[in-house]
């Protein structure tokens with residue numbers, strides 16, 4: 001079976017997972033999450049392309065790239081850009097590859113400014129609040145698309 005290419009795009013400050021507010025984001029690093037995704041991806045027939053950037057435009061470029069590379073799906077944790085970036089909303093709308101919004105925490109239980117998601121307005125669906133497990137749940141959903 002040909003493997004399904006799944007981009008996993010991570011936005012600002014997620015390079016600091018493990019050190020950053022662990023009571024909110026957990027103790028696993030982004031590398032730990034990447035390793036979990038690769039392992040689960042092997043079982044699901046998915047090839048994982050994991051990226052992180054603190055720069056909004058990189059995330060826009062990678063969404064376009066995912067489309068151009070024929071990706072099956074994108075998992076996107078845009079970090080704080082989730083709540084601010086019309087550019088990311090437009091980028092998601094500019095591609096046909098399905099984008100699944102992912103969050104470690106549940107933004108709806110946090111500050112009011114996290115209750116709006118521009119990403120969510122164009123995403124296929126959202127998985128939030130399950131820590132690192134959110135990524136695995138999103139990968140399982142992506143594999144079924």
Ligand code: DHK
Nearest residue numbers: 077079080103104105107114
């Ligand atoms: C990650 C961030 O960096 C925050 O800005 C979001 C999200 C929530 C998360 O829970 O993964 O508000």
